[in-house]
């Protein structure tokens with residue numbers, strides 16, 4: 001161990017950290033990170049994404065074999081939550097802080113510093129004019145100061161004369177800082193929203209009955225629910241909503257022209273008092289209550305079937321069927337019944353009923369095949385298979401409400417007992433005397449409840465970003481210098497040589513004009529005198 | 531209704547035809563007017579020098595910390611008598627372009643009347659409005675700077691876009707419920723204005739790159755390059771227009787997010803259209819950065835600007851026509 005410089009690991013680590021920091025916060029790195037961000041965001045537009053359409057991703061992977069699996073493993077189907085995408089924008093955020101904090105200090109200093117010395121040779125500047133004018137140097141300077149009100153200015157005496165150094169447009173840098181830091185704030189708020197927000201979808205009937213009511217009481221009330229990372233479902237905003245009516249309207253060509261759902265809702269104190277308010281829910285007009293938003297996402301039909309069992313008991317059920325075709329609303333689904341009065345579960349599982357098939361709001365038959373001629377509820381009909389046996393509901397496996405368990409059919413535990421086309425009021429009687437009647441059509445709507453506590457923050461920072469951007473792009477940082485010296489001819493003392501020089505620190509258009517106006521005004525007496 | 535619609539269609543086609551004609555006129559000036567123009571330019575410059583006083587050097591703007599704004603030459607002074615027949619052709623070309631623009635405006639307004647709503651609800655209308663913005667942007671620039679002889683380079687993509695727009699024609703009609711919102715007016719208008727303006731820097735940057743290529747190898751783009759203005763002029767045209775279009779584009783993206791919040795339940799969903807808009811935005815931000823980073827001005831910046839416009843075009847055609855996202859119903 002000798003004295004002098006020793007390259008200890010600690011020192012090396014320090015040097016490494018310092019170099020990394022410098023590298024990370026240079027403009028060049030920022031540029032490269034911006035490119036990387038653009039490049040990394042792009043695959044999300046080209047490849048299907050889990051967050052938008054999971055079945056499409058699965059289909060893509062199935063179709064592309066190992067390539068699809070590789071992409072999946074690398075996170076290309078969830079680009080915006082992948083490690084590499086996050087790494088890029090985190091580095092950018094670090095880079096912004098590192099790059100712009102020093103500029104804050106610099107800006108602060110610049111605000112307190114005097115405008116720079118007047119250059120010795122003004123004629124070398126990009127803008128320069130000179131003339132000899134009437135008046136003493138003092139008078140000219142006074143006039144210049146008058147003209148340059150609002151500029152930061154300093155007057156200096158020089159050999160044989162005096163000069164003014166003036167500068168303007170400091171807000172440009174303030175705008176630049178505001179822009180970059182607001183962007184940071186915006187990203188932070190987006191992240192907070194992801195942590196503490198939630199989103200859930202639920203289907204309710206439109207009509208006002210008990211099936212039309214939804215209460216935001218817990219995750220179980222939803223058909224699907226996506227909690228933020230810090231949401232466990234215990235702290236949902238409490239409100240209830242009831243859809244009393246839903247009316248779509250259509251143009252003659254079948255194009256929808258409006259979707260409107262009448263809703264009643266009750267939140268906060270109203271909830272305890274049992275008071276309800278009304279709102280017209282539309283596609284571009286969500287219900288906003290207690291910081292949550294309720295959206296109208298879609299709609300569809302629920303054919304209602306009345307089953308009269310051999311013992312005389314009636315069961316009425318209207319399960320939502322899903323639109324298979326978004327233009328004609330030809331829908332498919334499955335309405336499932338448990339036989340009444342049978343306690344033995346094994347026996348019950350031989351007598352369960354399912355009505356499955358197609359529903360058309362405006363029926364059009366091609367032979368015996370049902371299609372739909374349009375989305376309006378003009379002439380509804382169903383084409384159904386009725387199956388009896390074990391629906392597999394007790395198997396413990398999750399089952400889609402729109403379909404029946406195909407396994408049960410394959411295992412011959414569920415058998416078709418009838419196939420019919422029915423219009424409202426028509427019925428079919430099964431071999432055991434059970435009567436199945438198509439008794440009507442209900443409408444359903446699908447609602448989305450969204451909660452994002454940081455959304456206002458995002459908006460606020462977006463506005464600040466916009467203001468900062470406008471300031472930094474439209475304000476020009478520019479300087480003007482004026483040097484006056486007494487004219488050296490015999491009338492000296494009453495005439496003055498004025499030199500005006502100008503420089504814009506940024507290259508937007510327009511300083512030429514402003515400079516010209518200033519110079520014109522200061523040099524004008526020349527023309528008047530002549 | 532239908533009368534409006536028919537007159538709109540008629541104005542649209544006529545405007546496109548007039549643009550083609552205007553293009554021919556300015557091409558005449560391009561082909562024959564160079565020598566005369568140079569003479570005039572020299573005379574102007576001499577006059578300016580005399581006015582300004584001794585030696586006002588024209589900075590080239592590549593200094594390390596300050597870029598100056600003096601170098602786009604002022605428009606040839608107004609009131610100067612016409613010099614030469616090619617120049618007269620050029621001015622007639624611009625006059626025709628103004629006429630075309632007026633018809634273009636009429637086409638848009640009539641379309642709005644026919645549909646009973648803001649006339650930018652489908653791809654045809656979008657392209658109609660976008661090409662109009664590009665034309666107006668160029669006319670404003672031509673008033674301020676001596677760029678007239680470059681007009682054909684702007685009219686070419688404009689006419690092309692109008693032609694493509696024609697192939698995407700649909701009858702004027704009302705919108706699906708999802709698009710019935712005043713945010714359509716705001717958001718789409720901002721997108722159109724910004725994209726239309728970005729067309730001009732896109733063209734200027736491509737010309738810039740051609741000039742650079744020609745400097746590297748005089749045989750490349752030889753005929754073209756000798757008719758182009760200096761690289762610094764092209765660079766400044768690109769920069770000044772981008773600097774105005776960028777905040778409008780930013781505003782358009784924000785407005786889209788606000789609309790998405792009330793229409794789809796989420797202000798940002800990484801829908802393909804949103805994603806590509808974001809990518810284009812980042813590229814233009816990179817362009818502005820490049821202009822402020824030593825070693826990245828000039829050619830790299832021109833490449834980035836070109837990539838930005840390519841991204842905007844891609845966003846319009848590919849994303850609307852090929853991929854399926856929430857935006858697709860805005861489709862054809």
Ligand code: HEM
Nearest residue numbers: 025026027030092095096099100176472473815818819822
């Ligand atoms: C999400 C990332 C970023 C975006 C979208 C962005 C965007 C912009 C935009 C649009 C401008 C133009 C404003 C102007 O010309 O004055 C700008 C300027 C600037 N940015 Fe960024 N920026 C980002 C990150 C960064 C980072 C990481 C740094 C630091 C390394 C940085 C440093 C600067 C500086 C110094 C300017 C001023 C340039 C000038 O003086 O003209 N930016 N930025």
